[in-house]
Amino acid sequence: MKQEVPKPISGGLILSYRCSCECLHCMYACSPRWEADWISENDLEMVLSKLSGRIAASPYGPNNVSLNSGLHFTGGEPFLNFELLLNAVIITEEYAIPSTFVETNCFWCTSDRDTREKLSTLKSKGLKGILVSVNPFYLEWVPFERTKRAVQIGYELFGNNMFVYQLDYFRRFVSMGIEGRVSFYRYLEQNNGDFLHDVEFFFMGRAAYDLGERLAKVVQHYEPQSLFGRQCVGGFLRPWHNHFDNYCNYVPGYCGGISFGDCRDLDNLLTEGLDLDDYPVLAYLVSEDIKGLFEFAQDLGYMESGKGYLSKCHLCVDIRRFLVTAGEFRELRPKEFYQQLK
Ligand code: SF4
Ligand code: SF4
Structure with a gap:
């Protein structure tokens, strides 16, 4: 069966999965422990040439x-390699x-001068904006100043x-008078256990692993069937983001560890689509048949977690984490993603 690949109209270019932080909620399991493996100049040029003419402007122009x-x-943290950025x-x-x-976690903003210089340089070369990441997980790593x-x-x-994701947290931190770094536990204590309001x-x-473990008593876990x-x-x-x-x-959406294929070959990927017979994991995912994927993995030896799962995505990534060790699935890339999940 053939499956069309979404024609991308917006998205993020991950320059590397290496990061200065190791946030508990990171969708892509980034950390300082990843090999940097920065995108090569050739691949950068090639991928951007393929995206050229496809990416749509903001509704504001x-x-x-x-x-x-x-x-x-994005990354990882793109400011770890300013020259490449x-x-x-x-x-x-x-x-x-x-x-x-x-998009940045701001670890590098240690002085006004350096911050202004780097951002001005990027702007002078054509960059249109900046997204500042803010939530209690970054706060464990990056001083709020x-x-x-x-x-x-x-x-x-x-x-x-300049926009802040998420602005509610930024306002909350300012009103709380936060200085320096704050551990996630301390933040929870100060907010009566609420971090999702x-x-x-x-x-x-x-988030499905480290954070789930820490919050085992306060967040609901579900059986796979539900x-x-x-x-x-x-x-x-x-097609977006x-x-x-x-x-x-x-990489589709926010689904770390899944690949539709090589984006240097985007034209072909979009014209030909994917033959799902060659991509069994994608075949289950595109049909939203997580039950089928679960049973497929069970047949290969996957053991259901006795603790339950926080979400469908938790179940999905846990199954995939098993599958990368059980066979060769081209759609489960990069493999390092699964090794970086604890
Ligand atoms: S700063 Fe961003 S990329 Fe880095 S670990 Fe945190 S969430 Fe992941
Ligand atoms: S269930 Fe899997 S494929 Fe679906 S959004 Fe979550 S991680 Fe992605």
Whole structure:
């Protein structure tokens, strides 16, 4: 059976999975322990050339940004390799890809001068905006002063093209008078165990493991059977906000560890589609048949977790984590993702 691959109209370019942080909620299981494996110059040029002409501008225009439009540079932490980030911005500008922004955890914003200099340089080469990441998981790693600095200088330079994800947390941290770093446990204590109020959150990637363990007593776990009928929350076959990684995997939505194929070969991938007979895991996922995937894995030796699962995505990633050890599945890439999940 043939399956069309979504024609990407927006997304993120993962320059590397290496990060300065190891956040408990990270969808892509990034950390300082990943090999950097920065995307090569050739692959960068090739992937951007394939995205050129496909990426749609923000509804506010090509010089403006919005979360699910345009192209963003991400990771891992893109500022760990500023030279590469700068080069990516320059090439993207040459290809006239609209509504570009960089996503950062702000670890590098240690002084006003350095922050202003780096952001000004990126802007002068064509970058349109910046997304500052804020939630209690980053706060464990990045002193809040650095986040505030990025917000302030980012706003000075980019105006409304500086945006904070998630703004509710930023406001909350300011009103709490937070300084420095705060451990997640301490944050929970200070907020009566509440960290999800009024915010978007996905239990997928590392969140399903490290965070799930820590919150075992306060968040609900489900038996697989009660998750079978649920829809894929991350939107698996959508054209917007997909990812393209440093190994040239075309990653659907936020589904770390899954690949539609090599995005250097995007034209062919979009024209030919995928023969699902060659991609058994994708075959189950595109039909939203998590029950089928579960039984397929069980036949290969997968053991159901006695603790239950936090979400359908938790069940999905746990099955896939088993499958990468049980056979050769081309759609389960990069393999390192599964090794980085504890
Ligand atoms: S969530 Fe962001 S900052 Fe945290 S480990 Fe993942 S990539 Fe790094
Ligand atoms: S269930 Fe799997 S395929 Fe669906 S959104 Fe979650 S991680 Fe992605």
